[in-house]
Amino acid sequence: MSAFIELSKKEVHQMAREFKILWLPIVFILLGLTQPIMMYYLPVILQSAGGVQGILIDPTMAKPVGQEVLASTLNSQFDQLGIIILVVATMSIIQGEKANGMMAFILTRPVSIASYLKSKIIIHYMLAVSCIALGYAVSYGYSAYLFTTVPMTQAFWALVFYCVWLLFIITFVAMMSTFFNSTAFIALISIVSLLICRFIAGLHPLIDIVNPASNSMYATNILMSGDVESWYGLNIVGTLLFVLLMIITMQSFIAKKKF
């Protein structure tokens, strides 16, 4: 237990010295701001761009509601650029310490591999959740200001589901970071896999049951429709099982010292 606490403290210190604790939240705040502002000014932008032949902006087109704006923050900002940024921020959490020998060094002390992995994943997950929450809060605020207010409970539950998807993202990148040694390769395979998961969500109900990215889709649905369907819970359990499986895989990989 004390090893876990000590390792977690070290992760936090490391994040602070590398300023990750500064730039990651800022990036997500910017992402959160972009969507509402862009959607608000889109008609104006298009108009001042000269109005291309054949495109008419219907002036009676309804302004989007707050829910739509917030949902599109999740969809087009967080789920695309956001994933890429998270992957880049997380890709070297294990690979880096493999490369400079620190992981081997730490493991010469009586530290269990489980506490090592848990400290990394939990601390980085907490950072990711904080950043997403900040960006989300900013987006919520601006949607309320520029459009309409989203009911708090709806927004809250959407965030909860999105955070389950986040847990999968962080653990997946950590696993890639454990298996491979090149940061470029880790980034590539993580981004591609995660985006594929995201894009196939919603295509077929059977796939949806096992797809962790469904959580992201449910988050959007909750915002749009306001209902939390009962089977959404199943997906949470499924994703958590996936996460557990990945952690066990990482643990045995490191134990066999295949690095």
Place this chain on the structure above:
Amino acid sequence: MRLEIKNITKKFKQKTAVNDFSMAIDSNECVGLIGPNGAGKSTLIQIIADVLNADEGEILLDGQKISSMRNQIGYLPQYPNFFSWMTAFETLSFMGKLSGISKNELQKEIPLLLEKVGLGNEAHSHVGTFSGGMKQRLGIAQALLHKPALIIMDEPVSALDPIGRREVLNLLKEIKKETTVLLSTHILSDAEEICERFIMIKNGHKIEDATKSELLERHQESVIFLMIRKVDFQWLTMVEQLAYVQKIASCQNGFKIYVENLETDANRLIQHGLDSKVMFTKFEVGIQDNLEEIFLELVV
């Protein structure tokens, strides 16, 4: 405290780095693992420190597998790496807490330990600013922090300048009073200074395991080294013909005369020389090879 290494084999793809290696170390020994570059010293040391897994064989410390005895082993890698953003104090504090040492004890022990390894003034400097020698010393401090029964060092002095080397060797002499030491090196004069027992490894095989005195005894040759004046060089042609002389080799400023029986033949030879009116400037009976020569003999 007894470390047993049993039939360790480790292969890296095509190359067998360590081949069926076995040995045992008891308390308060100071053992030098010597061998040429690429012999498998680092690999073996990493296996003992539980950084690598062997393909075959096992290592037991006091009868238990080393993975469960990590607290009894201190390890100094060849190129110690630390988190460059931590200070020396923070590094030792971090490693100490991972070893399960309480915060209070660490607060007391770390300054003393840093002083002992010569880093007293740099306790609060960032490791990123440290030179290679300083990192090595921090590595030694880290290996000693939890007061292990056995300390394993991979080339502890190879990267240091003469001053650093001298300091570390002195430190090791102190350490070996309380802790069993196993160190690998290819600088034989250093090994000679602090180790009493040597294990030689070549191409992954153990080729020698003996104490210093055993080695020197085994490799002592029946040789007489003599230096004579130039005018007396002709006498050597007569010496060559003598029955008890096996061969004569020139060596530096003199000659090595290989004989059968050192004691009796030495007397005969000097008598022969005196009879021939030769003046000896130097007459040395029995040459002991130093460790480096023995090593070269065994390895090449």
